[in-house]
Amino acid sequence: WPVFLIFFGGLDQSIECESVDRTSITIPDIQFSLIHQLEKVVRSSIHVVIMSGSGLDLTYIRDSPQFDSLIWIGYAGQSDGLAISNVVFDQYNPGRRLPIAMYSASYVDNHRVLVRLFRVNVTNTGEISGDDVVLAFVRSRNATMNGEISPIKQLFGFERVSLAVNQSKDVFFPLTVQHLLTIARDGTKWLRPGSYDILIGEQHMHTLKLYGQSIQWASKRHVFSSNENI
The missing domain is CATH 2.60.40.10 (Immunoglobulins)
Known part of the structure; x- marks a missing residue:
């Protein structure tokens, strides 16, 4: 059987919520420190799962050759573990689009040509x-x-x-x-x-x-x- 490691990280409501403003768009420093340590010692595939309620800068993880996949998930309910395992173990293939995205405002008329x-x-x-x-x-x-x-x-x-x-x-x-x-x-x-x-x-x-x-x-x-x- 292939051996690989899954890293779970992200944010919680002590960092982001309606009454708390974030001061950084990255994951916490302690998680980055652990990620760097994993890169040094792990020789098998590393898969990253990030949970948060808003956008994060995950450029480093995305671009690192050490990580084979990157999954973002919001604050899920009681079936989040099952949902993640279905994706990780190829039981479900998601559409690869995030629910949070920025688009330019569009001003249109009722009449279209x-x-x-x-x-x-x-x-x-x-x-x-x-x-x-x-x-x-x-x-x-x-x-x-x-x-x-x-x-x-x-x-x-x-x-x-x-x-x-x-x-x-x-x-x-x-x-x-x-x-x-x-x-x-x-x-x-x-x-x-x-x-x-x-x-x-x-x-x-x-x-x-x-x-x-x-x-x-x-x-x-x-x-x-x-x-x-x-």
Whole structure:
């Protein structure tokens, strides 16, 4: 039987709760000290399970070649041990997405104009059934204008898929004009000429190009498609 070590760490309500503000985003120093000692003496695989109610900087553990896996779990109930063991011993394959994440605020109108529909094929190449959450982003290559700062990329769609071993499934993401808008400092919405990369999963799917002058988006009369003049 393979031999490996599981390290359990994280936070508790003496460190984080509604009446206590954290002063650090890392795990406690005493846990880091133990982790460094384990790296020196353990020659088998080390798997790390971190429990907390909020985000932590786990970069060191993630990047260290000594640790084979890193699992984050919130403050679970009476079945937390069973849930963790199911993941560690390959009885369950989670979707690999955290319940705590930061996304840019999105301001949209009720009226949506479809620019293009994207399709991506997802295949489970692993050895057990599992879930995955496919994320779709749009990334503007345009320079900032009038003090506006474009986000690195914006989420415009997501879809969770459950797949058996070697099973494939098509996932569809509609892209609308609203997903291409830039929000100015005064709250107005603008459609800018330039290039927009469509990123789905880890793939660069397409680059949309809009030409012409910038226009303020105010009503549903503005209808465009890719590679057309604004």
